[in-house]
Amino acid sequence: MPRDHRPARSVRLLLAEDEDVTHGGLALLLGLEPDFDVVAQVGTGDTVVARALECRPDVALLDLGMPGLGGLDAAAALRDEVPECRVLVLTTSGRPGHLRRVLATGAVGFLVKDSPVEELARAIRGVLTGETVVDPALAAAEPGPAL
Template sequence: MLRILLAEDVAMVRGAMVALIELEPDLKVVAAVKSGADVVSTARSCRPDVAVLNVDLPVMDGLSAAAELRTEMPYCRTLILTNLGRSGTVSRAYAARVSGFMLKDSPPEDLATTIRNIARGRRVIDPQLAVSAWDSGQYPLSTREHEVLRLTAGGADPVEIASDLHLSVGTVRNYLTKIVTKLQARNRVDAVKMAYDSGWLP
């Protein structure tokens, strides 16, 4: 029996996905959460084999949660679900070393097959998305830089970001400088726009 952790912020979709997964006799949803910030702590308690994460989660997005989960529990495979097939999002998925990347409009029966393949150690991604990700190059930001950029995009200033991430204000400003430099942006606002346009921010 494969143990599944599901992270989806929309309650009705979350319930439907739990029901869909549990139609399979060899799959069991051991936990379902609505925030990316709850993924790692929940995984520690329920020990899933596969985490199925929506890319666009509140507090912490699915790819950031996947990266943390990879560090904390490397044996747990991760499958990212998204409505968007932008190449930048796929590049971030590669950087987070997720096991699979699947569009939400895929046939429902593909979900169980993909979960099983991921649990066997295979990586699953739509071939066209893989090509577009290859063409777009690697995601340039670290996990921490991405979190700083995501909070900046949400309107937080360096003092608020420092408080949220338990960093000094000077460290946050250094991260912002690195982000602008890596993206070859004119300023923070330009960096946020570039990240949205490239699909690096959901």
Template sequence: MGSMIKVLVAEDMHIVRGALVALLGLEPDIEVVAECASGDEILPLAQSARPDIALIDIDLPGKDGLTAAAELHEQLPGVRTLILTSLGSPGTLRRALAAKVNGFLRKDAPADRLANAVRGVAAGRRVVDGDLALAAWDSEDCPLTAREIEVLRLASVGSDPTEIAAELFLSAGTVRNYLTTIVSKLSARNRVDAVRIARESGWL
């Protein structure tokens, strides 16, 4: 390879970011041209540094990694995106694929896999961590309707049925019916359990 692969690293944990930058710096064909700690910084940095690849942690403060990746895709289509996650939930992977990211890798992947993922994405391939891909194919699609997810999302932040009803212009009785349906569809013990199941499956 004649030219260097230029990488932007977005990771809010300083130690992890330092390690990523150091690891990539050891590769003869990869150069880290920019680094940042929040999702809001990614697009402006990419516009000035013009990386080939943005290596983005999924859980960033400000804009989350997938939102930032979708923005990059729209505004700087030449920049490919590789998402790093510590959460290998299938729903997260589906969201990442919907955000048109080019790669998806777990943070605890071996160091050589990181460099190879960067090279793979730079070469135009879609790179998805094997374990994550299997989990996504094995996982069941969400049994909840969009409206039920909306109700559960509001319940997950502590809103009671009356508050959820006001927010969604429904009656409190209708909201209670939704919550009962959600709990039974997810085979959950109660509302809190339903929220946990939906979160772990990546539906919320």
């Protein structure tokens, strides 16, 4: 009989992306990591907090440009309602001022959405150990000191 090679406790992930992408490959790719378990996927920002309260993820990955409640507002709501959940905000491109606003919500990471899954997995593991993770390209788009 095959053995399950997952650790005793997997990292619980909530993915929040626009509905066209939600059922795509990111959940599948992250689910292939032996220590990750995608416990929820939502397609709008309006449903992020309710799902997080139900499934208690360790990390939430939020699309900056989600329909309904945007990624920044959803990140701030998670900070208030589910403070133990670490938040990574994903974007397709960085604009001046985004990094500051993302970090002001309490998010601990800001990454390019189409980063290789290995980089995303490394970022998820990093934020669980207290790191703040920012894609260098997004940091470069920020005017002046980012923090």
